Amino acid sequence: MTTTVTEHRRPLRADARRNHERILEGARAVFAEYGLEAQIDDVARRAGVGVGTVYRHFPTKxxxxxxxxxxxxxxxxxxxxxxxxxxxxxxxxxxxxxxxxxxxxxxxxxxxxxxxxxxxxxxxxxxxxxxxxxxxxxxxxxxxxxxxxxxxxxxxxxxxxxxxxxxxxxxxxxxxxxxxxxxxxxxxxxxx
Amino acid sequence: MTTTVTEHRRPLRADARRNHERILEGARAVFAEYGLEAQIDDVARRAGVGVGTVYRHFPTKxxxxxxxxxxxxxxxxxxxxxxxxxxxxxxxxxxxxxxxxxxxxxxxxxxxxxxxxxxxxxxxxxxxxxxxxxxxxxxxxxxxxxxxxxxxxxxxxxxxxxxxxxxxxxxxxxxxxxxxxxxxxxxxxxxx
DNA sequence: TGACAACCGGAATCGTAGTTCACTATAGTG
DNA sequence: CACTATAGTGAACTACGATTCCGGTTGTCA
CATH class of the missing domain: 1.10.357.10 (Tetracycline Repressor, domain 2)
Structure with a gap:
């Protein structure tokens, strides 16, 4: 009923899955340290990926x-x-x-x-x-x-x-x- | 001891004093209605003065x-x-x-x-x-x-x-x- | 009333961040 | 090993909103 579309898609590529995790963890760390005013660029840097990659995984901040x-x-x-x-x-x-x-x-x-x-x-x-x-x-x-x-x-x-x-x-x-x-x-x- | 510099200045001109009050009241109203994201321009409009005037009275938001x-x-x-x-x-x-x-x-x-x-x-x-x-x-x-x-x-x-x-x-x-x-x-x- | 300092207005400036995009890299597959 | 769909990259684009600046206005005082 509330199932997302995600389930209907083929599984993510290995690197994508890895980055997804890294981004989430990086975001957690960065927001914890600097609060909400931390920028997406900071998140990207901390996660060791480019900004574009962050946006590939999450449409907005x-x-x-x-x-x-x-x-x-x-x-x-x-x-x-x-x-x-x-x-x-x-x-x-x-x-x-x-x-x-x-x-x-x-x-x-x-x-x-x-x-x-x-x-x-x-x-x-x-x-x-x-x-x-x-x-x-x-x-x-x-x-x-x-x-x-x-x-x-x-x-x-x-x-x-x-x-x-x-x-x-x-x-x-x-x-x-x-x-x-x-x-x-x-x-x-x-x-x- | 903690007295402000203001006291040492000559009194404000009548219109300035009036505007000071209007700005404060406008700000109160606008922030109450829209929250912090209300803009200085909104405050100015509500107070019926220009943005510059707001900044004459308060150096920053x-x-x-x-x-x-x-x-x-x-x-x-x-x-x-x-x-x-x-x-x-x-x-x-x-x-x-x-x-x-x-x-x-x-x-x-x-x-x-x-x-x-x-x-x-x-x-x-x-x-x-x-x-x-x-x-x-x-x-x-x-x-x-x-x-x-x-x-x-x-x-x-x-x-x-x-x-x-x-x-x-x-x-x-x-x-x-x-x-x-x-x-x-x-x-x-x-x-x- | 005249002069001037204080004040006002609001278009223009400036900095900041979120978001996009054209291009490159690479995992997965036959 | 090619081939291609996916994914990654980061410079460039944009939007937005705080702040500045200067020509015009007005209170105040002699």
Whole structure:
């Protein structure tokens, strides 16, 4: 239903496949280091390819950013599914999931910046990934709530919202700004 | 000590003073409507002056933004001082201050965007205003804490941080994103 | 009212980045 | 080993938007 055209094409040539990966990794690194204002030329240089090659793989800068965001969301989702399989006190498991995913975030806060700058536009192209993340998260929350360890009135969307706030703290370098602390405040608030 | 050079200059000509105000107001309106990507030309048009005039008053776009931010901070501070003078249950007074200032924020979330985008650079030029806001806020918190109505471990800096998170929610149009809700979560968490 | 300094307007300039394209290189295939 | 569809390259093109500049205007003051 949401299958892309890609699947109908013959497989990429070996060098193309290799470069695709290199570009994505280069982009991740460069955006992590310089933020959104990093240029495509920088990405190309870091990846060791020409600009043209970047554009052969991603039609626009925004598309490239979009793919990076989608990958990040997949990591979040993967962690969530893993947490779902874990044994243990539900609230603790959930809190640890938040901590772990936050850690994934800081790894390159620039992507976070991207999410906020390009905002809804990009996230509209990540519906699937968002869904994939929200499903296990909701289940995890339901468990904690049934166990009476989590406020019964919080929803998955609240979590997105609150974590979005935490990640805002990450990109800010204010005095006394400490996202770890922010996150613990949030976790505390979710508790019973 | 931190007095500006302006004071040492002869007063502005009447038309210049008028334009200064118009530009600031036009900028506020335009940035509120189109966000940071609004152009100086737009500001000029809205203010009913030429671009050159804008540049006569503010050397760069960033400087203009900076002044807007500073003005906003002064409003926050004003509200805080007012709250300080108010009678009543300390925590409630403080919570209402947060609500009121949040309301001031949304009025033009673009300024908020500015704070996050230009980030630390602008806020470095708003030290004075920040101080002016933090002083009464801290006093208000101390009262609530002495009354045993507020968590004793939160600081003024925590408030900046958390409110920064709330304002991130304002600029985001995610599904199920509701900054009022976010704010109430925060207030709840601050409570004893 | 006359003179001039301060001010205004907005076309023109300049720098910056995203994007294209004409040409070259190479993986895959028979 | 040819042959060709794919892929790569980077100089050149473009669009856009901040900033400059100078001829014309206007407040102010004697």
């Amino acid at each position: 925004e598309a490239l950013l979009g793919e990076l965001v989608r990958r990040k969301l997949r990591v979040f989702a993967e962690n969530a599914r893993e947490a779902l399989a874990r044994e243990g006190e539900p609230f603790g498991v959930f809190a640890d999931l938040l901590r772990r995913n936050a850690e994934v975030c800081v790894a390159d806060a620039a992507i976070q910046h991207a999410l906020m700058a390009f905002g809804q536009h990009i996230s509209m192209h990540a519906q699937v990934e968002l869904e994939e993340l929200n499903k296990p998260t909701a289940e995890l929350m339901a468990r904690a709530q049934r166990a009476g360890a989590m406020r019964p009135d919080v929803t998955v969307d609240d979590i997105s919202m609150l974590m979005c706030g935490v990640s805002a703290t990450m990109t800010q370098t204010g005095p006394g700004f400490d996202w770890h602390r922010h996150l613990e405040f949030v976790i505390d608030m979710l508790r019973r | 960033e400087a203009l933004l900076g002044e807007l931010v500073r003005r906003k901070l002064r409003v926050f501070a004003e509200n805080a001082r007012e709250a300080l003078a108010r009678e009543g249950e300390p925590f409630g007074v403080f919570a209402d201050l947060l609500r009121r200032n949040a309301e001031v924020c949304v009025a033009d979330a673009a300024i908020q965007h500015a704070l996050m985008a230009f980030g630390q650079h602008i806020s470095m030029h708003a030290q004075v205003e920040l101080e002016e806001l933090n002083k009464p806020t801290a006093e208000l918190m101390a009262r609530a804490q002495r009354a045993g109505a507020m968590r004793p471990d939160v600081t003024v800096d925590d408030i900046s941080m958390l409110m920064c998170g709330v304002s991130a929610t304002m600029t985001q149009t995610g599904p199920g994103f509701d900054w009022h809700r976010h704010l109430e979560f925060v207030i709840d968490m601050l409570r004893r």
